[in-house]
Amino acid sequence: MTSLQPEDVRKLLQHMERDTLSLYLDTDPTKPENQRRPEAFRIWARHELKKLPESMARVLTPKEQKNLEAQSEMLLKELELLKPQGRTFVFFSSPQWQLSAFYQARLHQNSLHFGAPHVAPLLWLMEEYARAAIVLLDHQQARFMTVHMGITEGIQEEFLYLDTADYPEYSLRATPIPSGEGAVYKKGSFGDVFARRVEEQVHRFWRDAAQRLEKFIQEEDPVLVLLAGEDKARSFVRGRLSPAARERVLEEGVSFAVGAPEREILLKAKPLLQEGERQREVRLVESLLQEVAAKGKADAGAGAVLNQLREGNVRLVAAAWPITREAIYVCQHCGAYFEESHEVCPLCGGEMTRRSFATALAREVHLKSAQLELVTGKAAERLQQPPYGRVAAQLRF
Ligand SMILES: [Zn+2]
Numbered sequence: 001m002t003s004l005q006p007e008d009v010r011k012l013l014q015h016m017e018r019d020t021l022s023l024y025l026d027t028d029p030t031k032p033e034n035q036r037r038p039e040a041f042r043i044w045a046r047h048e049l050k051k052l053p054e055s056m057a058r059v060l061t062p063k064e065q066k067n068l069e070a071q072s073e074m075l076l077k078e079l080e081l082l083k084p085q086g087r088t089f090v091f092f093s094s095p096q097w098q099l100s101a102f103y104q105a106r107l108h109q110n111s112l113h114f115g116a117p118h119v120a121p122l123l124w125l126m127e128e129y130a131r132a133a134i135v136l137l138d139h140q141q142a143r144f145m146t147v148h149m150g151i152t153e154g155i156q157e158e159f160l161y162l163d164t165a166d167y168p169e170y171s172l173r174a175t176p177i178p179s180g181e182g183a184v185y186k187k188g189s190f191g192d193v194f195a196r197r198v199e200e201q202v203h204r205f206w207r208d209a210a211q212r213l214e215k216f217i218q219e220e221d222p223v224l225v226l227l228a229g230e231d232k233a234r235s236f237v238r239g240r241l242s243p244a245a246r247e248r249v250l251e252e253g254v255s256f257a258v259g260a261p262e263r264e265i266l267l268k269a270k271p272l273l274q275e276g277e278r279q280r281e282v283r284l285v286e287s288l289l290q291e292v293a294a295k296g297k298a299d300a301g302a303g304a305v306l307n308q309l310r311e312g313n314v315r316l317v318a319a320a321w322p323i324t325r326e327a328i329y330v331c332q333h334c335g336a337y338f339e340e341s342h343e344v345c346p347l348c349g350g351e352m353t354r355r356s357f358a359t360a361l362a363r364e365v366h367l368k369s370a371q372l373e374l375v376t377g378k379a380a381e382r383l384q385q386p387p388y389g390r391v392a393a394q395l396r397f
Contacts, residue, residue, distance in 0.1 A: 003101045003102075003103065003126075004090075004099060004101045004122070004126075006366075008099050009119070009122070009123070009126075009366055010366070010367070011097075011099075012092060012099070012117040012119045012122070013117075013119055013363055013366060013367055015094065015116065015117050016116060017094065017116070018064075018114075018115040018116050019064065019067055019094050019095055019115075020092055020093065020094040020114070020115065020116065020117045020118075021068070021071045021072065021075060021091070021092070021093045021094075021112070021113070021114050022091070022092050022111075022112070022113040022114075022117055022118035022119075023045065023075065023089075023090070023091040023092075023111070023112050023113075024088060024089070024090055024107055024109075024110060024111045024112075024118075024121055024122075025041045025044070025045055025088065025089040025090075025091075025110050026041055026087070026088060026106065026107065026108065026109065026110055027039070027041050027082075027084035027086065027087060027088065027089045027102070028084075028087040028088075028106065029084050029087075034084070039084075041084075041089070041110060042079060042082075044110050045075075045079055045110070045112070046076065046079065048110075048112045049072045049075055049076050049079075049112065050072070050076075052068065052072060052112060052114060053065065053068050053069045053072055056068060056114060067095055068114055070095075071093045071094075071095070074093065075091065075093060078091070078100075084102070085102040086102030086103050086104050087102075087103065087104055087105065087106050088102065088103045088104075088105060088106060088107050088125060089101075089102055090102075090103065090121075090122055090125070092117050094117075103125045103126070104129060104148060105124075105125045105126075105129050107121055107124075107125065119359075119362075119363070120356065120358055120359035120362055120363075123362035123363070123365075123366060124358070124362065129148040129149065130148070130149050130223045130224075130277070131146055131147070131148060131149075131220065131221065131222045131223060132146070132147050132148075132149050132222045132223055132224040132225070132226070132273050132277070133145065133146050133147070133216065133217070133220060133222035133224070133225045133226070134146075134147060134225075134226045134228055134265060134269050134273075135213055135216075135225060135226070135227050135228065135229075135237075136228045136229040136256075136258040136260075136265070137206070137209060137227065137228070137229035137230060137233035137234060137237060137258065138229050138230045138233055138257075138258045139202045139205070139206075139230065139232075139233060140202070140205065141258045141259070142205075142209040142212065142213075142258075143258050143259075144212070144213075144216055145262075145265070146220055146222060147266065147269070147273075149223075149224075149273060149274070149277055203236070206233055206236045206237055206240070207240060209233075209237055210236075210237045210240035210241055213225070213237060213241065213245065214241060214242060214245050217245045217248055218245075222248065223248070223277070223280065224248060224249075224250060224273060224276050224277060224280065225248045225249045225250065226249075226250050226253065226254065226269050226272055226273055226276070227249060227250070227253045228253060228254045228255065228256060228265070228268070228269065229253075229255065229256070229257075229258050230255065231253070231255060234253045250272060250273075250276040252272055252275075252276070253272075254268050254269065254272055256268060278377055278378065278379070281318075281373070281375040281376070281377070281378075281379035282377075282378050282379045282382070284318055284373060284375070284379065285318055285375060285379040285382050285383055285392070286382065288300075288318055288392045288393075288394055289382060289383075289388065289392065291394070292388070292392060297394065297395040297396075297397065298392060298393060298394055298395055299392070299393050299395060300383075300387070300388040300389060300391065300392040300393070301339070301387065301388065301389040301391065301392075302325055302328060302337075302339050302357060302361075302389050302390075302391055303328065303337050303338055303339040304393075305317060305361070305391050305392065305393045306328060306337035306360060306361065306364055307336060307337050308393050308395060309361075309364035309365065309368050309370060309393070310335055310336075310337065310364060310368075312368050312396075313393075313395045313396055313397055314365075314368060314370045314393045314394070314395060314396065315370060315371065315393075315394045315395065315396045316370060316371040316372075316373060316393065316394040317361070317365055317370055317371070317372050317373065317391065317392070317393045317394075318373045318375055318379070318383065318391070318392050318393075318394075319361065319372065319373070319374055319375070319383075319390060319391045320374075320375060320376075320379075320380035320383045320384055320390040320391070321374035321375060321376050321380065323357065323358045323361070323390070324390065325357040325358075325389070325390065326356065326357060327341075327354050327355065327356065327357060328354075328355050328356075328357040328360050329341050329342065329352050329353070329354055329355070330352070330353055330355050330360065331345035331347065331348060331350040331351070331352055332350050332351045332352070332353055333345060333348050333349075333350025333351065334347055334348045334350055336348075337360070338352075339389075341354065361391070370393075
């Protein structure tokens with residue numbers, strides 16, 4: 001089961017009919033309650049799906065009621081066949097379409113909802129893990145791996161896991177260097193020529209690897225790249241990357257065999273990526289806040305950022321995680337956001353509604369194709385200081 005595509009998410013965000021079942025299940029196979037048969041998540045879902053049509057009978061029209069019953073039935077059948085492939089199962093069902101996916105991030109709770117698609121938890125699931133790359137190099141092999149980094153701090157073993165679907169096709173191997181079988185490697189002219197030939201071939205391979213890495217960064221778009229393997233290979237390849245690609249590559253590398261077991265690689269890579277990510281977040285927030293102070297291409301604060309998003313001005317949003325602001329107020333008529341509640345819209349006199357801030361932020365970010373960075377630790381502390389309101393945006397214009 002693949003993850004949801006941007007067009008799926010857009011469809012969910014634009015689906016205004018109140019006819020959709022939204023289900024989020026904690027299917028984490030490492031939890032003891034999910035190792036029993038039947039698993040805890042299955043018991044919960046069965047129970048809730050049977051209860052829901054009854055509990056909503058009073059508020060729904062007969063047609064809506066029939067619709068809900070049919071979808072609950074269908075989902076109950078679907079659930080019998082469900083095999084967990086991740087920590088969170090997400091399912092949306094309207095009378096016209098169904099969407100489902102597994103995610104490695106955790107929501108820590110089950111939920112079932114009928115009405116307009118309940119999209120906010122999905123958006124957070126999608127943003128919670130950032131993609132990074134580990135590239136292993138020596139004089140004849142290059143191995144490319146993508147990994148996910150959980151940014152919600154805390155639980156160590158969750159920080160990094162392999163995105164196994166992606167990397168194998170990127171493995172790269174140099175043509176073997178003819179070793180001159182039986183040749184005696186002597187000091188002197190032949191030895192020098194041979195050594196030069198070997199070196200040339202190795203350098204050609206590294207240039208090739210650098211090109212592949214450049215392409216890999218373009219295609220996979222990792223937030224960080226850790227170069228691992230031979231020192232010489234690392235500095236050679238690093239030196240041949242474009243400035244844009246080099247910016248993603250961590251200064252610090254780690255040295256071990258290209259063929260090392262995945263577990264060992266992840267264990268060594270983890271602290272370096274963790275530290276690299278922390279520093280990247282701090283740099284990002286610092287530069288945003290400098291830009292805000294200079295009244296440049298940045299803005300900060302819950303209301304200001306949402307209004308900039310709404311107008312399509314935002315390239316990137318940095319928000320301190322977890323999101324603590326609960327509400328934001330929006331004008332039904334002109335769409336302007338306000339941090340405080342007003343009787344009527346101060347701009348146009350339109351009617352005002354209260355919305356969840358996290359949902360509004362995630363929704364605007366997705367609909368306007370902006371990028372969302374959830375930051376923790378020191379970067380979050382900086383964003384927290386007044387007057388920034390835990391959220392800042394980099395503007396396009
Ligand atoms: Zn208004």
